[in-house]
Amino acid sequence: MWAASCLASCCAACACEACRSVVGGISRRSARIAYCGLFALSLILSWILREVAAPLMEKIPWINHFHRTPDREWFETDAVLRVSLGNFVFFTILAIIMMGIKNQKDPRDRIHHGGWTAKIVCWFFVVFLMFFVPNSLVSFYEGISKFGSGLFLLVQVVLLLDFVHGWNDNWVNRDEQFWYMALLIVSLVCYLATFSFSGLLFYWFTPSGQDCSLNMFFIVMTLILGVIFAIVALHPKINGSLLPASVISVYCTYLCYSGLSSEPREYECNGLHHHAKAVSTGSMTLGLLTTILSVVYSAVRAGSSTSLLSPPSSPREGLRQKPLLAFDKMEAGGEEEDGKKEAARPVSYSYSFFHLIFSLASMYSAMLLTGWSTSVGESGKLVDVGWPSVWVRIVTGWATSALYIWSLVAPALFPDREF
Numbered sequence: 553m554w555a556a557s558c559l560a561s562c563c564a565a566c567a568c569e570a571c572r573s574v575v576g577g578i579s580r581r582s583a584r585i586a587y588c589g590l591f592a593l594s595l596i597l598s599w600i601l602r603e604v605a606a607p608l609m610e611k612i613p614w615i616n617h618f619h620r621t622p623d624r625e626w627f628e629t630d631a632v633l634r635v636s637l638g639n640f641v642f643f644t645i646l647a648i649i650m651m652g653i654k655n656q657k658d659p660r661d662r663i664h665h666g667g668w669t670a671k672i673v674c675w676f677f678v679v680f681l682m683f684f685v686p687n688s689l690v691s692f693y694e695g696i697s698k699f700g701s702g703l704f705l706l707v708q709v710v711l712l713l714d715f716v717h718g719w720n721d722n723w724v725n726r727d728e729q730f731w732y733m734a735l736l737i738v739s740l741v742c743y744l745a746t747f748s749f750s751g752l753l754f755y756w757f758t759p760s761g762q763d764c765s766l767n768m769f770f771i772v773m774t775l776i777l778g779v780i781f782a783i784v785a786l787h788p789k790i791n792g793s794l795l796p797a798s799v800i801s802v803y804c805t806y807l808c809y810s811g812l813s814s815e816p817r818e819y820e821c822n823g824l825h826h827h828a829k830a831v832s833t834g835s836m837t838l839g840l841l842t843t844i845l846s847v848v849y850s851a852v853r854a855g856s857s858t859s860l861l862s863p864p865s866s867p868r869e870g871l872r873q874k875p876l877l878a879f880d881k882m883e884a885g886g887e888e889e890d891g892k893k894e895a896a897r898p899v900s901y902s903y904s905f906f907h908l909i910f911s912l913a914s915m916y917s918a919m920l921l922t923g924w925s926t927s928v929g930e931s932g933k934l935v936d937v938g939w940p941s942v943w944v945r946i947v948t949g950w951a952t953s954a955l956y957i958w959s960l961v962a963p964a965l966f967p968d969r970e971f
Contacts, residue, residue: 583665584906590675591910594639595917597679601631602921612683629922630690636918637693638679643910650903655896664903698924698940700915705944707909709952712803713959716796724793735795742798746778746805753805756824757812764821767812770946774808777801777953784960792960800956804949811945814937919944 606627646664653660682690723731753771758764778801785792815822924940963969 586668587906587910590672591639591913594635594675594679594914595921598632598635598917598921601635602628605631609683630687632918632921633690633694633697634682634685635679636697636914637685637690638675638682639914640693640911641682642675642678643907643914647904647907647911650907653899653903655898657896660903661899694918694922697915697918700912701919701924701944704909704912704916705948706951707912709948709955712800712952713796713956716799717959719799720793720795723795735793739794739798742795742802743778743782746798746801747775749802749805749809750775753809753812757815757821759821759823762820767821770808770812774804774949777804777950781953781956784957789964790960791963796956800952804952807945807949807952811942811949814941814945816938 609627609631650660650664653664655661720735723735750771754768757767757771778797781797781801782794784790785794785797812822813824920941923938924944
């Protein structure tokens with residue numbers, strides 16, 4: 553046991569030094585990339601511990617499940633939650649430290665961009681410390697993670713709306729026949745994909761001989777919403793376009809598929825995975841990589857935005873007038889370290905909000921890896937499988953629909969306000 557502990561310590565030290573070297577080199581060009589790398593490392597660590605940490609955690613006396621002996625799956629879930637809690641604490645502390653930074657002459661700007669050896673050591677220490685906290689605290693964190701994950705998904709929806717509106721505005725502002733034709737073609741392709749994909753959903757998730765009214769309701773509702781998007785966007789009193797409506801329709805259809813495919817493997821209406829008793833290592837790896845890329849992309853995009861939580865002195869030039877919300881573009885080269893002592897230059901994005909998004913992303917990733925519940929069983933061994941995952945995806949699709957429709961009708965209902 554002593555030899556194993558020493559070996560684990562040596563491996564951790566080597567890994568920490570390697571990460572320090574890699575992240576240190578990247579941070580000279582972009583701190584955001586380095587934080588993304590650290591976050592991705594935490595997800596990989598969570599997955600590894602979920603697979604191999606149970607035999608070790610069973611020997612830790614203070615990790616127990618209240619008054620009953622926990623099973624192996626409980627330890628796997630608990631390991632993921634404790635790593636996620638450490639990640640959450642680390643990024644939340646950074647978010648608090650970075651509050652109120654207005655320009656790059658603030659001493660805390662150097663903390664955000666540099667000091668990677670100290671930050672990685674602190675991150676490792678905080679994560680390690682979480683394995684000594686009581687179970688009640690971990691259970692409480694698990695509860696609030698469901699709420700935090702919902703906030704993170706809401707941020708993803710806002711990002712998507714900003715992207716599609718920006719895409720449409722960019723092509724329309726070119727005011728050329730070619731780009732108008734491109735708008736029409738892309739819109740038609742998206743709607744064709746929506747209806748074709750919906751047909752596959754009917755085939756996969758409403759098998760004959762089964763009462764699959766719930767799945768039928770989800771699919772039909774998604775189709776109805778897609779038609780409503782087009783009707784509202786093309787209404788003469790609405791300043792809308794078919795491109796955003798079609799893209800949102802595809803996205804809502806994807807969310808419907810994602811939710812239905814997360815149904816338990818033993819559910820008779822899940823024809824896609826019916827009778828599938830196991831998942832291959834390749835599928836698990838692909839699912840984890842997809843999760844990492846999705847979470848990291850959303851976190852860095854949202855965290856780099858200045859519209860939701862702008863530093864008081866940050867310039868907001870070129871803000872696009874479009875429905876609902878808009879995110880300012882990141883300043884080119886805003887993070888590059890040139891070593892010059894210049895006049896107080898405003899920061900290009902809110903450092904505090906950037907770290908806050910990673911805190912929410914930590915909660916979301918923990919829910920994905922634990923199936924949104926400690927009742928793991930067979931589904932808990934898979935990534936993002938179970939009824940909580942189903943409803944999170946479906947409700948996210950409905951929230952996306954509501955926000956998109958609101959982004960269209962709000963300017964018409966309140967013409968005196970800017971959106």
